Amino acid sequence: MAFAQFLGASVFADAFFVAFRIPNFLRRIFAEGAFSASFVPVYTEKETLGTEQEIRRFLDVLCGRLSLVLLLVTLGGITLAPWVVRILAPGFGEDPIKFSATVDALRFTFPYIFCISLVAMAAGILNARDRFAVPALTPVLLNLSLIGAVFVLIPHFPNAAVALAVGVLIAGVIQLLFQLPFLVKVGRLPRPRLRDSGVTAAQTSDGISRVFRLMLPAAFGASIAQINLLVNTLLASFLVTGSVSWLYYADRLMEFPLGVFGIALGTVLLPSLSAQHAAGATGDFSDTLDRALRWGLLVSIPAAASLAVLAVPLMVVLFHYGAFSVVDVEHSAQALVGFSAGLAGYVSVRVLAPGYFARQDTRTPVRAGVFSLIVNTAFGLVLVFYFQHVGLAVATSIAGLLNAALLYWWLRRDDVYHPLPGWSRFLGRVFAATTVMSAVLWYRCFENATWLEATIAQRISMLSELVVIGFGIYVAALYLFGMRVHQLLNHTRRESD
Secondary structure, three states: OHHHHHOOOOHHHHHHHHHHHHHHHHHHHHOOOHHHHHHHHHHHHHHHHOOHHHHHHHHHHHHHHHHHHHHHHHHHHHHOHHHHHHHHOHHHHHOHHHHHHHHHHHHHHOHHHHHHHHHHHHHHHHHHOOOOHHHHHHHHHHHHHHHHHHHHHHHHOOOHHHHHHHHHHHHHHHHHHHHHHHHHHOOOOOOOOOOOOOOOHHHHHHHHHHHHHHHHHHHHHOOHHHHHHHHHHHHHOOOOOOHHHHHHHHHHHHHHHHHHHHHHHHHHHHHHHHHHHHOOOHHHHHHHHHHHHHHHHHHHHHHHHHHHHOHHHHHHHHHOOOOOOHHHHHHHHHHHHHHHOOHHHHHHHHHHHHHHHOOOOOOHHHHHHHHHHHHHHHHHHHHHHHHOHHHHHHHHHHHHHHHHHHHHHHHHHOOOOOOOOOHHHHHHHHHHHHHHHHHHHHHHOOOHHHHHHOOHHHHHHHHHHHHHHHHHHHHHHHHHOOOOHHHHHHOOOOOOO
16 A cells, blocks of 8 residues: 555556565565475474484574575675566666666665575474464564655655665565574574584485475475466566556455465465374375365455455555556556456465475476466467456466366375365355355445545445455355355364265
8 A cells, every 4th residue: 555655556666566576486486485395394304203403403504505595596686686677577678767776676675585585494493383473473574664665765765666675675684583582482593504514414414405305396386376477577567667566456455365364374284284294194184185275265266256346446445545546546456357366276276285295295286387387478478468467467367277276186186185075065155155245245336436536434434344245245145055164174074064
């Protein structure tokens, strides 16, 4: 909201979103995506089977080597920033101001990778020890820092993109420092070193080798959605100014249910599945996946429908202030409809991918990722000519759904996942309840002009009313169609439905 009010969909907005997209993508590789996928299963195994000395040496050496790799990546990114922008946003080269602003901002956002990747390691340690609150709270510090940069730094910087980039860098340092006391509390604060020369050297070397060996394919498999967004950014750089920003604002709203629920579900799921796999509990492993997938679809399907039906009201209520124009509302809302079609796929990937990572299989998701990337690029190249930025959003949704379908199919084929009974009835109830909810929301939703002309208080009141109505209708419809929460919480293979 702060971005929209002060930047809208301007040249500096496009510049910052591209500058932040690049390290954000690498963050998914070194942080939440590949590193977590490769580190958590190996570390969980160490905590289950290893000695205290072996665990500590493993964390110390891994932290040291990871820090060295991150330092080299960061320095390379700062040095090669102009070339990175030319490769990933080639259309910006036609606008010297936009290109220069993006390069300057990128040089401040790249160091964020170093800090946030170490934050991800800390989060993996805490999650594996059933500490979820601190890692979940940490990203809030980035948001607070960026909001502060809007109000404090932008007035003093001629380049607003650089001001926000400085805010990103400050956030990375704060997030890293925030983790340290909690690592000390659980007795797992790493003391970085590059090698282990003690009696645990062989075990340490083996564990670290497995982490980095698993990390390379996981970098692609876990980050495919971000790669697809990078492809979209590349293509959008050739469109009119504002296209990158419209996709960004739409993506923020699409990421809201994904981040609040989908990513949280996957974060909790990975250490649980890793522990079950290490214990050889194949039945529990499959049942845990099944329940998580049901919860994911129970939330993501109605959330996707709500985002599509209420796209314009959401854009108006959240962003239509200051520099964010009516044109920006319309184009961002269209992109949101395109993104919402793939929300169930994005959430399902977050649930299904841990089914591979927990078994230390990071290669299979790569295959799904390759197919997904090819499809996203192909559809993006075609649809962008007919629907501009909206076509890119639709292409991403198609790729996300394909990615989820492949992960699901291969888990079934490999005899890892055995769906519990009642799936047809479950999906029937969810789709029926979603249809009823969507129809009511569509009927009760006001005309676009009403939203645009309303005061802030009126907008909030109208949207709050629709949210309450939609939620109430969905829950009531599920109940009337026979859905009960205890069925999802306690459903086992011994029950028919």
